[in-house]
């Protein structure tokens with residue numbers, strides 16, 4: 519039930535959308551709109567849960583506030599396999615279901631992309647993460663989130679013993695975020711040694727050829743077809759030696775049962791909520807620098823907000839660089855000054871900003 523998630527920040531509105539004939543089951547959580555209409559992705563997955571959508575919506579509230587965007591946080595979920603032949607029908611129907619929810623601007627997330635966003639725009643006239651022909655900045659294609667993660671890594675090296683030059687990087691979830699994070703980190707001297715997806719893990723301590731792996735993943739959908747290195751199970755990344763870990767798949771993959779085994783010294787959270795609160799404490803106790811999702815992966819939503827205001831790709835990258843660099847430094851400095859976990863420092867700052875924005879709203 520939603521009341522277990524309700525607090526002084528939200529959610530503002532929760533809408534369930536059900537269409538028995540097509541089988542559409544969707545949920546929209548508009549968490550907080552004090553800073554402006556909520557931007558957040560539509561996640562399409564066969565196992566997406568209501569609780570997941572609530573938590574992701576809140577993560578967007580913090581992320582958008584920290585990034586200083588004129589947007590609040592929200593998220594949507596469609597309970598369906600993203601490979602269903604029915605996808606366009608479901609997305610279009612869902613879009614019509616959210617037409618009146620003007621406080622929510624949908625963007626892409628797992629299982630949706632710029633094509634899905636084009637269908638949404640066609641139905642209701644608003645969405646972000648559109649393709650270039652529709653005047654958008656295709657944030658997954660250009661690698662907005664991965665770029666932000668690399669900028670975050672640049673700042674993190676000033677606060678840890680790990681420099682990017684020669685750093686061994688493990689990417690869990692070699693999808694849009696993971697691939698571009700690997701690319702942009704490699705441009706800064708790092709070496710991809712571990713990459714995983716739903717089917718398994720490839721581990722090559724000599725370095726994985728990122729372009730080759732991207733091509734193979736595109737052609738076959740699997741990283742394990744990579745011709746070199748060792749092939750291991752899906753969760754092998756937990757125990758593999760590396761310097762930087764980028765979890766870029768699903769929530770809660772690092773929890774209290776495995777946090778003690780992580781080998782990385784720096785974690786740049788690409789996925790949303792990939793580390794549980796308990797695991798954050800374990801990692802912090804072990805001296806591992808874990809940069810929270812709503813700081814590290816803000817590149818995508820910053821790009822979306824620049825697109826929404828009619829900006830160019832160049833402006834989007836400049837804005838991502840400026841905001842992610844500034845935010846990461848501010849949070850890591852705060853965390854250091856108060857001997858806090860970065861996630862605590864980030865949350866304190868985000869709450870302050872949301873509360874300030876809420877103070878401008880009409881009461882009652």
Ligand code: NAD
Pocket residue numbers: 626627628629657658662663690691692693694695696714715716717752766767768769788789790815816818819
């Ligand atoms: P994607 O679907 O392109 O990629 C996800 C990848 O993770 C796929 O290769 C999939 O095979 C793999 N995967 C799924 N479950 C896995 C598991 N249990 N173990 C290993 N691999 C697994 O999705 P994406 O757009 O890259 O998003 C990834 C994560 O990043 C999501 O949590 C998303 O919410 C978050 N995120 C995305 C963006 C963005 O710009 N796309 C922005 C911020 C946050």
